[in-house]
Amino acid sequence: MKLGAGPPRGSPRPRVQACVSLARMERNTRQRAAIRDAIAGARRPLLPQEVLEAAQQLAPGLGMATVYRNLKALVEEGELRAVHLPGENPRYEVGGEHHHHHHHFQCLQCQRVFDVHACPGNLAALAPPGFTVEDHDLTLYGRCGECQPAARARR
Amino acid sequence: MKLGAGPPRGSPRPRVQACVSLARMERNTRQRAAIRDAIAGARRPLLPQEVLEAAQQLAPGLGMATVYRNLKALVEEGELRAVHLPGENPRYEVGGEHHHHHHHFQCLQCQRVFDVHACPGNLAALAPPGFTVEDHDLTLYGRCGECQPAARARR
DNA sequence: TTACGTGCAAAGCGTTTGCAAGAGG
DNA sequence: CCTCTTGCAAACGCTTTGCACGTAA
Numbered sequence: 173m174k175l176g177a178g179p180p181r182g183s184p185r186p187r188v189q190a191c192v193s194l195a196r197m198e199r200n201t202r203q204r205a206a207i208r209d210a211i212a213g214a215r216r217p218l219l220p221q222e223v224l225e226a227a228q229q230l231a232p233g234l235g236m237a238t239v240y241r242n243l244k245a246l247v248e249e250g251e252l253r254a255v256h257l258p259g260e261n262p263r264y265e266v267g268g269e270h271h272h273h274h275h276h277f278q279c280l281q282c283q284r285v286f287d288v289h290a291c292p293g294n295l296a297a298l299a300p301p302g303f304t305v306e307d308h309d310l311t312l313y314g315r316c317g318e319c320q321p322a323a324r325a326r327r
Numbered sequence: 328m329k330l331g332a333g334p335p336r337g338s339p340r341p342r343v344q345a346c347v348s349l350a351r352m353e354r355n356t357r358q359r360a361a362i363r364d365a366i367a368g369a370r371r372p373l374l375p376q377e378v379l380e381a382a383q384q385l386a387p388g389l390g391m392a393t394v395y396r397n398l399k400a401l402v403e404e405g406e407l408r409a410v411h412l413p414g415e416n417p418r419y420e421v422g423g424e425h426h427h428h429h430h431h432f433q434c435l436q437c438q439r440v441f442d443v444h445a446c447p448g449n450l451a452a453l454a455p456p457g458f459t460v461e462d463h464d465l466t467l468y469g470r471c472g473e474c475q476p477a478a479r480a481r482r
Numbered sequence: 483t484t485a486c487g488t489g490c491a492a493a494g495c496g497t498t499t500g501c502a503a504g505a506g507g
Numbered sequence: 508c509c510t511c512t513t514g515c516a517a518a519c520g521c522t523t524t525g526c527a528c529g530t531a532a
Contacts, residue, residue, distance in 0.1 A: 203487080237524080241523090254414070256413035257413065288453055292447045300432070303472060307468040308465065310466075312453065315458065393512080396499095397512095
């Protein structure tokens with residue numbers, strides 16, 4: 173039962189993009205196009221390994237290092253978004269700057285993830301005194317429309 | 328800029344504890360006590376590395392492998408809870424089954440994580456129609472009391 | 483032509499595991 | 508005394524990086 177090392181949880185939370193060490197990736201390469209198309213063509217956030225497999229069909233010989241380098245660059249450019257779910261490796265989906273603040277819903281039965289565009293808002297009051305709230309992440313868990321049990325086994 | 332491998336994001340969300348392959352750890356060892364005390368004495372979820380450093384003061388010679396083995400066992404026994412924050416390595420805190428529902432706050436400056444005992448509640452309305460909400464995870468981001476900019480460094 | 487991007491392989495890092503020595507009961 | 512637990516080091520798996528070749532512009 174191996175799990176392996178995780179993703180780069182290193183970088184804490186790049187809320188604001190500093191202008192340092194940006195891997196711009198300005199050239200239009202065959203590999204870069206394949207990676208973008210692979211993600212754009214998926215209906216769900218993809219893991220790096222899934223991106224590799226999908227993009228390799230468009231760009232044979234594509235290597236994992238290139239996938240990681242481009243994912244990182246595309247996220248920095250705002251063309252992609254990293255989707256971090258608790259306890260899960262990061263996935264990647266399309267979503268630019270103009271993509272508004274939203275949250276996610278994960279079905280406890282089918283494990284699929286959905287966007288939730290509603291937001292509870294003003295959560296500043298929840299923090300302890302002396303703390304300043306600047307942002308938040310919210311993940312809802314439950315059952316999606318397709319996984320509603322015949323009866324209802326709420327908790 | 329290395330980040331390193333991540334934690335075992337493998338298991339999605341162990342809502343219910345299955346009775347398979349439990350690493351019981353039934354003996355009362357000096358190391359096990361040190362690890363439990365280290366976590367119980369902290370006011371926030373600790374990273375494995377932080378647990379090691381704290382527990383080593385109570386049990387010199389303690390190794391990281393023992394920390395991981397005991398963390399895993401204590402979580403399986405329900406004595407500890409793993410705290411998964413988006414894009415972060417897992418942290419560990421006390422909290423059995425009877426431990427009440429709460430959330431977390433991560434300081435964008437010092438990266439430490441604190442418990443938030445408040446809860447916005449009734450988030451069921453946020454989900455799309457036809458979806459059933461059973462639970463949620465909420466993470467607040469901002470600055471903790473000690474990291475308030477110049478102004479006042481409370482607490 | 484020339485700097486940037488790619489591929490490969492090796493390094494990094496957090497986590498897990500094999501194995502022999504150590505300790506609880 | 509016997510088994511479970513520990514500590515060390517190697518193994519693991521995902522991600523990053525060094526370097527030389529390939530290629531967009």
